[in-house]
Each structure stands twice: as structure tokens, then as C-alpha cells.
Amino acid sequence: MTLAVEHWAPCSDRARERHDPLVGTGPRGLRWFLIEVAGSWGQNALLDAPFDRELGRALVRRIEGAGMRPLAIRRTGRRAAPTTQRWAIVDSRPGHERVVWGEVADAAALLDVPLDGSTGTISTRPVYCVCTHARHDRCCAVRGRRVVAALAEARPDETWECSHLGGDRFAGTMVVFPHGLYYGYADDGDPVRIADAFDAGRLVPERYRGRSSLTHPVQAAQHFAREAYGDERIEAYTPIAEEATETGWRVRLAGAGGAASAVDGAAGEVEDIIVEVDEAQSEPLLSTCAATRFVRVRQYVLRSIGVAA
Numbered sequence: 304m305t306l307a308v309e310h311w312a313p314c315s316d317r318a319r320e321r322h323d324p325l326v327g328t329g330p331r332g333l334r335w336f337l338i339e340v341a342g343s344w345g346q347n348a349l350l351d352a353p354f355d356r357e358l359g360r361a362l363v364r365r366i367e368g369a370g371m372r373p374l375a376i377r378r379t380g381r382r383a384a385p386t387t388q389r390w391a392i393v394d395s396r397p398g399h400e401r402v403v404w405g406e407v408a409d410a411a412a413l414l415d416v417p418l419d420g421s422t423g424t425i426s427t428r429p430v431y432c433v434c435t436h437a438r439h440d441r442c443c444a445v446r447g448r449r450v451v452a453a454l455a456e457a458r459p460d461e462t463w464e465c466s467h468l469g470g471d472r473f474a475g476t477m478v479v480f481p482h483g484l485y486y487g488y489a490d491d492g493d494p495v496r497i498a499d500a501f502d503a504g505r506l507v508p509e510r511y512r513g514r515s516s517l518t519h520p521v522q523a524a525q526h527f528a529r530e531a532y533g534d535e536r537i538e539a540y541t542p543i544a545e546e547a548t549e550t551g552w553r554v555r556l557a558g559a560g561g562a563a564s565a566v567d568g569a570a571g572e573v574e575d576i577i578v579e580v581d582e583a584q585s586e587p588l589l590s591t592c593a594a595t596r597f598v599r600v601r602q603y604v605l606r607s608i609g610v611a612a
Contacts, residue, residue, distance in 0.1 A: 311589075313441065313442050313445070313592055314440065314442055314471055314472040314474075314589060314590065314591050314592045314594070315442035315446055315471070315472050315473065315474040315475075315488075316442075317472065317588065317589065318472035318473060319488070319491075321585075321586075321588065323472060323473070323585070323588075324602055324603075325473060325487045325488065325510070325511065325512045326512075326513075326522070326523050326526045326527075326602070326603050327512075327513055327519040327520065327522040327523030327526065327580075327602075327603045328470050328473065328485070328487070328512045328513060328519070328522075329483075329484075329485035329512040329513030329514060329515055329517075329519075329522055330468065330469035330470070330485070330515065331372075331515060332372045332395055332478075332483050332515035332516070333370065333371075333372075333394075333395055333396050333483075333515070333516055334369075334370065334371045334372070334392070334393065334394050334395065334396070335371055335372045335373075335374055335391075335392070335393040335395065335480070335483075336366045336371050336372070336373050336374070336390065336391075336392055336393075336418065337374050337375075337376050337390060337391040337392075337393060337430075337432075337463075337465075338362070338373065338374070338375055338376065338388075338390055338410075338413060339375075339376055339377060339385060339388065339389040339390065340354060340375040340376070340377055340466075341377050341378070341382070341384055341385055342377070342384070343438075344375060344436060344437075344438060344466060345438055346438045346439055347359075347439075347466075347467075348375035348436065348466035348467070349362060349363055349373055349375055349466075350363060354375075354410075355410065358410060358411060358414075361414060362410075362413055362414065365414060365418070366418070369418045371392075371418060374432065374465050374466055374468075375465065375466040376391075376432060376463040376464065376465050376466075377463065377464050377465075378455075378463065378464070379435075379448075379451045379452065379455045379462065379463075379464050380455070387406040387407065387408060387409075388406060388407045388408065388409050388410050388412060388413060389404070389405075389406045390404070390405055390406065390407070390413060390416060390423075391403060391404045391405070391423075391430070392405075392418065392420045392423065393430070393480045393481050393483075394420065394481060395480065395481055395482060395483030395514075395515050395516050396516050397516055397541075400481040400482050401420070401425060401426075401481050402425070402426045402428070402429075402430055402480055402481045403420045403422075403423040403424065403425050403426070404423055404424050404426055405422055405423030405424065428460070428461055429461055429479060429480060429481070429498070429501055429502075430461055430463065430479075430480040430481070431454050431458060431461050431462045431463065431477060431479055431480075431497075431498060432463050432464075432465035432468075432477060432478050432479075432480065433447050433450045433451040433454065433462070433463070433464055433465060433475060433476070433477040433489070433494075434447050434464075434465055434466070434467060434468045434474065434475070434476045434477065435447035435448050435451055435464040435465070436465070436466045436467045439466070439467045439471070440467075440471035440474070440591050440592050440593065441592045442471055442472070442474035442592055443467070443471060443474050443475070443476065445474075446474040446475035446489075446490045447464070447474055447475045447476070447477075447490075449475060449490040449494075450475035450477060450489045450490050450494045451463075451464050453493065453494050453495055454477075454494055454495060454498060457495045457498065458495075458498050461498070465478075468485070470485075470487060470512065471590070471591045471592065472588075472590055472591065473487030473488060473512065474487070474488075474490075475487075475488070475489040475490040475494070476489065476512075477489050477494070477497070478515065479497065479498075479501050482501075482514065482537060483514055483515030483516055484501070484506065484511070484514055484515075484537070485511070485512035485513055485514070485515060486507065486510045486511055486512060487510060487512050488510055489510055491510070492510075497510065500535075501537075504536055504537055504538070505535045505536055505537060506529075506535050506536075506537055508526070508529050508530070508535055511526070513525070513526070517542060518545065519601075519603070520545055520551070520552035520554055520580060520603070521542045521545055521554055523552075523554075523578075523580045523603035524540075524542070524545075524552070524554035524556060524578035524580060525539075525540045525542075525556065526603075527578050527580065527605045527608055528540045528556055528576050528578055528608065531608050532576070540556040540557060540558075540576065541556065541557040542554060542555070542556055542557075543555040543556060543557060543575060548579065550581045550582065550606070551579065551580045551581035551582045551603070551604075551606065552579070552580050552582075553577065553578075553579050554577070554578045554579075554580070555575050555576070555577055555578075555611065556575060556576045556577075556578060557575055557576075558574050558575050558576050558610065558611075574610045574611050575610070575611040576608065576609070576610060576611065577607075577608070577609060577610070577611050578605070578607075578608045579605075579606040579607045579608070580603045580604065580605055580606060581603070581604045581605075581606050582601055582602075582603060582604075583601070583602045583603070583604050584599040584600070584601065584602070585599050585600045585601075585602055586599070587599055588600065
């Protein structure tokens with residue numbers, strides 16, 4: 304069988320042409336260690352020059368060994384080099400969401416920062432991290448900078464550029480902390496509305512990829528529940544259980560109107576929702592700008608949805 308070969312174009316342009324779905328594509332991340340790295344980044348921001356490679360390897364081993372995800376961050380625009388090394392620990396687990404900021408004398412001192420969040424200053428402000436990692440993927444640079452410019456103008460203290468998040472073809476990509484809410488195609492329209500929605504405890508469903516603390520099937524199930532029942536609150540449709548089926552997954556979610564997801568505070572007993580999703584494979588595609596091999600990626604298709612019996 305001969306596969307049709309598409310001519311090269313930026314991966315995010317191709318994704319839009321194909322209408323690649325965002326549903327259930329949020330990468331995993333329960334806890335995070337954010338490191339301010341001003342200036343340029345290599346292909347891997349913490350493992351390649353200009354960041355000290357030996358120190359970077361030690362930091363990444365330590366952070367990942369603690370079950371955390373490392374992420375480089377920096378302010379947008381031309382700024383004076385920081386005189387101290389700033390860091391943040393983010394907990395994105397449901398019910399534990401928080402951001403703790405701290406600083407040390409230099410990058411080497413990051414090796415001594417407790418990773419349990421026991422030091423530093425707890426912040427109640429959100430953090431908007433937008434991927435602008437040019438050396439990882441050109442789309443992240445081009446589209447990400449549009450997003451970060453708009454957000455930085457509206458929310459300068461809460462907005463950061465960040466290193467690779469995953470899903471380059473969905474650029475501009477961003478994540479909202481502490482909840483770990485992933486968004487894609489964020490430059491299609493005004494990205495500030497994502498921040499406005501977060502302030503109101505809500506999502507922007509048409510740009511939402513999923514929550515980093517949840518599995519991909521649960522992310523997909525929540526998407527289809529919001530599509531069917533219309534509750535856009537962040538905490539709506541809490542997952543209760545998930546199990547594999549022959550073709551995909553069966554997910555049980557707390558129903559809208561229940562204690563975990565009452566719409567605008569409405570009372571009343573509402574049964575749980577059962578969502579069945581199938582796993583499908585896309586047509587062969589180039590998933591990044593640098594990709595030379597066509598791959599099929601996983602996608603989720605709704606099989607059924609309804610109130611639990």
C-alpha cells in the first residue's frame with residue numbers, strides 16, 4: 304500500500320488543516336519543578352548548552368527521581384539578567400493544588416532545595432506557562448510568542464515562557480498552574496480569555512486538551528461529558544472509576560449537579576455519568592516540524608454516554 308505524502312508545512316499548520324483533535328492529549332504531570340533559565344535554551348533547555356550540562360543532568364535526575372516534571376521558565380521580552388536563581392514547586396494533584404516560589408544564590412544551589420515544598424513562599428496566584436521553545440520546534444516559537452505576548456500584557460506577573468510541554472502540532476500550547484490545565488491552538492482567538500475563565504473557575508472547552516493529573520481516557524471522557532451536558536467548571540465531572548474495554552475505556556464521572564460538580568451551586572441528586580470511549584489511530588502524519596517519519600497517533604472517539612443505571 305502506498306501512503307500519500309503531504310508536502311512539508313509547519314506542523315501546527317498541518318494540524319489545523321487536518322482538524323487534529325485536542326481531546327485527551329494533555330501529558331502527565333502531578334508535581335512540577337520550575338526553574339528560571341533566562342536567556343536562550345538548547346534543544347533540551349536543562350540538558351543542552353548554554354545551560355551547564357553536568358548540572359542539568361544532576362537536576363533532572365533528582366527532580367524526575369522524586370516523581371516530578373522539570374520545566375524551564377523565563378520572562379518574556381528583554382530583561383536584565385536575574386541576580387538570584389528563582390524556582391517554583393507546583394502540585395497539580397486534585398485537592399492539593401498549590402504553587403510555592405523560592406530563590407537561591409545560583410543554579411547549583413537548586414540541588415539542595417527540598418522537593419516536598421516545605422520551603423519557599425506559598426502563592427495564591429495562578430501561573431500561565433506558554434511554550435516558546437524555538438530549538439525544540441519552530442511552531443512553539445512562532446505561535447507561542449503570540450500567546451505569551453498577549454498574556455504578558457494582561458497578566459505580566461503571572462505569565463512565563465516555558466520549555467517543551469508536548470504536542471508541538473497543537474501550538475500555541477500552554478499550561479495553567481497550579482491545576483495543570485493544558486491548552487492548545489491558544490493563538491486562535493484571544494488567549495487572555497483562558498486566564499479570565501480560570502479566574503471564574505471555568506475552562507475554555509474548544510481549546511482545552513486535558514488536566515495533567517488525569518489519565519488520557521479520563522481527559523477524553525470529561526470532554527465528551529462537557530460537550531453533552533455543558534458544565535464548563537474546572538472541577539466538574541470528577542473521575543470515580545475507569546476500566547479498560549475491548550476497544551477502549553469505560554469511565555465513571557460524578558454527574559453535574561452532584562456535590563463535586565453542582566452547576567452554579569444548584570442542589571439536587573444527580574446520578575453519575577458513564578462515558579465509553581474507543582481508542583482509534585489517526586492517518587499517518589508528521590507530528591513535529593522536524594519529523595521525517597510518518598506516524599499514527601492515538602485519538603479518542605465517543606462510543607456512548609449516559610446516566611449510570
